[in-house]
Amino acid sequence: MSTSVHTRVADTTLLRRSPAEVMRLTRMGCSHPTRLSFLRCLLRRMQDEHWRFDRPVWNLDHKGVGHAVYRAIGPVRTYSLVAFGHDLPDEQRSDRVIATAWDATFALFDGTRAPSDVSRLAANVPLQEAGRITASELTLSRANQSVRVFSHVVDSLAQGRQPNQRELDSVGYLMRTTAVYGSGKFGAADRARICERPELRAPFQAEMLTVWLIRAFTVDLVEHLAQARGGTTAAKLDRSLRRRLGVGNATGLGMAPFLIRHPALLNNWVMAREEALARVRALPGAGRRECAHFEAALERARENAALWSSAHPIQVAKLHSLRADLARLSGYIADGWDRRAANAWDALWRWANVQLSTEGQEQLLALVIEPHGALVDDLAESMHVDEDASFTIDGSMAVGTIRNCMAEIYDTPLRLDYAQPENTARFWYVSEDKLEPRLGERFEEAGAEREQPLDIGRQAQSLHEALKHWDVHAPIAAFLLAHPEFRYMIRRVQIARTHPYAEIRDNLISADMLPIDLLRCKLAFFGATRFDPRSDRWVRISLFQGAPFPDELADSVE
Amino acid sequence: MRIEPHDPTRAGPPVPTAASDEIMFSISEIQAVCLKAARGSGLPWGLAEEVGAGAAWLTAAGFPGPELVLQLLQAPPGEPPTVGPGKWRAAQGELLCPIKAGAALSDFAALPEGIGAGKLTMLEVAFPLLVLPFAALVARGMQRPVRVHWHGFDAVLAPDGYWISASVQGAELAQQATVVLVCEGTIHSLAQLGCSGRRVPLDVWRRLDDLAMLTTVPATARSHVDAGAAASDND
Known part of the structure; x- marks a missing residue:
């Protein structure tokens, strides 16, 4: 690392936004994907390392039943997506985890698959949770067709026509995944087995690769079905239309607890993003090329905001704010912003903090770091975590030290009255x-005695109360021996003490808490777009929309 | 095994049937089921996390982690230690719980009552092998080897590996033992933790799973609707 980088990093500490500002549900619920999002990291690496892709097996019949294999060939290792196509009656098509049959099922195989592996996978992968995979597989996944768009595309192509762009844009994908399991689930390879590989070190890289290859499969499948029906008159999907398609994803509450159960990991994600923003704000000036890149990104963001639709009232209001913010931002860039001034990016950021809503501010964050890859892309290397390292409790820490840092981290929950029903409603x-x-x-349904430990604020308050009866010099080890029920919370406090963005500063069991705020934050780190809540607790999104396909990656600007 | 939609006879994760009576589980699956089973048995969440992490460590070291955890959870609950310099014992003269004692071993590592002072004897620990993962944590934290031994069993946990020897067959699976820990140890040729899962007898897995299910709540019709089951998915 050069001296200049050291200087810059030292400066940026003061420019990073505070956890009290960032780790609020209202702001987390306005998160936008950035160039540090996990799917962007994957594409960048594969492009930089000149990965090659092929499809050595395509064995599907006229109904799309059979299997195919896609390979991603890196400099050291190869990964193979094994895809199974099924003939699923419409009435069985459901996106929920409760479904038991899907249009297509997938496993990401570690290496180049052998025929014996395919027969083993064919016996298990279509069963999803009811089957077993092995340490040779990194992920297990399934997807369903978007009935309307899928049929429209097949029908059009079969007749030698291109599908209607508006129809495609209204959904944005041909298939949506309903689960992508990794990290040892259902017998898959443990994270520890693969986390030292540079290409899988960043979070969820195997899952992202799976989804990206699924995207290629969905297009190959519609072209195959159109060919089977239309014969020589069938057309291929126009490349510019193809680009507009992502992979849909329906996701629900299952994702939300993850952010709370992995505080050190959450810290590293947020820290990377905040450090990226701080580095840009610390720049002495705005370069001409970066400004042009920024303006292009702003234009794309406006197009995206125009196409982004949702019927959910909360999201409708947010989209309204976002579009208004982007219009105001464009106006300011054209007429108000002095890009030749010293610290021009910082000045822009300060303007936005006064003039834009939270939606617009978080969008601007993504936009200002977009042209600064050389400055921020190394931060992707800091987004993983060794959770074992923060698992051990430092028992020699004094009770007083714990209390002092709790007062800062849990400032809001420590002042909350948990005797009020609305503060423990969920x-x-x-x-x-x-x-x-x-x-x-809580006050209407049974089962609260089996509550998951996500009531962090309330536990923090109980712990803080219990610690008041202890000598401030006593070691926390002695306290834990007497109070093992606080072990979970003491571990969190010690993690949060050294990981400033580890804890969400809101009450996660209050009557007005919106789980979709947690989902949006996590999904933005994945790189998801078109966040479309269907209720306050489940959501549709799109992945890789607008991104290059395997046959385009080498020639794309990523 | 194919699960029918809304099968009223099923609760919990599908436990696969197989020709053999053992199934290969990943380390993270073992960690998760042991954590939940410990919580389902009544341990506080923080100690349940230790059980999960301990089972994962033992599995990675080639020991029957899930089997030991099941034995522990099915036995009467052991006691926390009364800690004093050099010697720890159960307060009421019962057996020491290896999880409570192990957690304290880790917590007190740098304190006068802990192993950092030199030698520590834990009297009558139930399933002493479950203390080993905590000794490994201590070794990593202090960056010094920790020797653990009891009758017929000897181990050195080093910051970068471990060495284990049992002079009496089956001593590592002792039901109870007085455990001596010393903050030293000759480094033999160290083994490294593996990263493969383990074949676990299905009956063991089912019993752990039964305990794990005690952390779950029967879903209500309302929760299904809230989760989106009432909405149309076909667009």
Whole structure:
């Protein structure tokens, strides 16, 4: 690392936004994908390292039943997506985890698959949760067709016509995944087995690769079905239309607890993003090329905001704010912003903090770091975490030290009155039938005695109260021996003490908490776009929309 | 095994049936089921996390982690230690719980009552092998080897590996033992933790899973609707 980088990093500490500002649900619920999002990291690496892609097996019949294999060939290792196509009656098509049959099922195989592996996978992958995979597989996934768009595209192509662009844009994908399992689930390779590989070190890279290859499969499938129906008159999907398609994803509460159960990891994600913003703000001036790149990104953001639709009232209001903010921002860039002034990016950021809503500010964050890859892309290397390293409790820490840092980190929850029903109105639990995280109404539904430990603020307050009866010089080890029930919370406090963005500063069991705020934050880190809530607790999104396909990656600007 | 939609006879994760009576589980699956089973048995969340992490460590070191955790959870709950310099014992003269004692071993590592002072004897620990993962944490934290031994069993946990020897067959799976820990140890040729899962007998897995299910709540019709089951998915 050069001296100049050291200087810059030292400066940026003061420019980073405070956890009290960033780790609020209202702001997390306005998160936008950035160039540090996990799917962008994946594409950049594969492009930089000149990965090659092929499809050695395409064995599907006229109904799309059979299997195909896609390979991603890196400098050291190869990964193979094994895709199974199924003939699914419309009435069985459901996006929920409760579904038991899908249009297509997938596994990402570690290496180049052998025929024996395919027969083993064919016996298990279509069953999804009811099957078993092995340490040779990195992910397990499934997808369903968007009935309307899928049929429209196949029909059009079969007749030698291109599909209607507006129709495509109204959905934005041919298939949507309903689960992408990795990290040892259902027998898959443990994270520890693969996390030292540079290409899989950043979070969720195997999952992102899976989805990106699924995207290629969805297009190949519609072209195959059109060919089967239309024969020689069938057309291929126009490349510019193809680009507009992502992979849909339906996701629900299952994602929300992850952010709370992995505080050190959450810190590293947010820290990377905040440090990126701080580095840009610390720049002495705005370069001509960066300004042009920024303006192009702003234009794309306006197009995206125009195409981004939702019927959910909360999201409708946010989209309204976003579009208004982007219009105001464009006006300011054209007429108000002095890009030749010293610290021009910082000045722009300060303007936005006064003039734009939270939606617009978070969008601007993504836009200002977009032209600064050389400055920020190394931060992608800091977004993973060794959770074992922060697991051990430092028992020699004094009770007083714990209390002092709690006063800062849990400032808001420590002042909350948890005797008020609205402050404990909800409880998180895992459902017995589907093992899915759910949110219950504490005073209306049974089961609160089996609550998951996501009531962080309330636990913090209980711990803080209990610590008041202890000598401030006593080691926390002695306290824990007497109070093992606080072990979970003490571990969190010690993690949060050294990981400033580890804790969400809101009450996660209050009556007005919106789980979709957690979902949007996590999905933005993935790189998801077109966030479309269907209720306050489940959502549709799109992945890789607008991104290059495997046969385009080498020639794309990423 | 194919699950029917809304099968009223099923609760919890589908446990696969197989020709053999053992199934390969990943380390993270083992960690998760042991954590939940410990919580389902009544341990506080923080100690349940230790059980999960301990089972993962033992599995990675080639030991039957899930089997030991099941034995622990099915036995009467052991006691936390009364800690004093050099010697720890259960307060009421019962057996020491290896999780509570192990957690304290880690917590007190740098304190006068802990192993950092030199030698520590833990009297009558139930399933002493479950203390080993905590000794590994201590070794990593202090960057010094920790020797652990009891009758017929000897191990050195080093910051960068471990060495284990049992002079009496089956001593590592002792039901109870007085455990001596010393903050030293000759480094033999160290083994590294593996990263493969383990074949676990299905009956063991089912019993752990039964305990894990005690952390779950029967879903209500309302929760299904809230989760989106009432909405149309076909667009």
